[in-house]
Amino acid sequence: MSAPSGENAFLHELRIEVEAEVTLAESSHPEEVVSLSVTEWLFDPTDVEREEIGLRGLLDAVEVLENGSRPADHAK
Numbered sequence: 001m002s003a004p005s006g007e008n009a010f011l012h013e014l015r016i017e018v019e020a021e022v023t024l025a026e027s028s029h030p031e032e033v034v035s036l037s038v039t040e041w042l043f044d045p046t047d048v049e050r051e052e053i054g055l056r057g058l059l060d061a062v063e064v065l066e067n068g069s070r071p072a073d074h075a076k
Contacts, residue, residue: 022055030049
């Protein structure tokens with residue numbers, strides 16, 4: 001496997017970082033926090049879910065760019 005260069009290297013590194021953030025968001029288990037009293041929450045589970053959704057959207061966008069597809073390519 002060849003090492004990515006230029007813009008592809010940036011996108012590759014970005015994808016790795018976003019994947020790590022998605023893993024971190026998933027590991028926080030916001031669904032378990034909801035069962036606790038609000039005063040025991042270390043974070044708002046809704047905020048974690050929003051962040052995970054945003055990260056997954058960013059990850060999808062990075063993957064589209066890595067594959068060389070542009071929005072104009074899909075317009076029809």
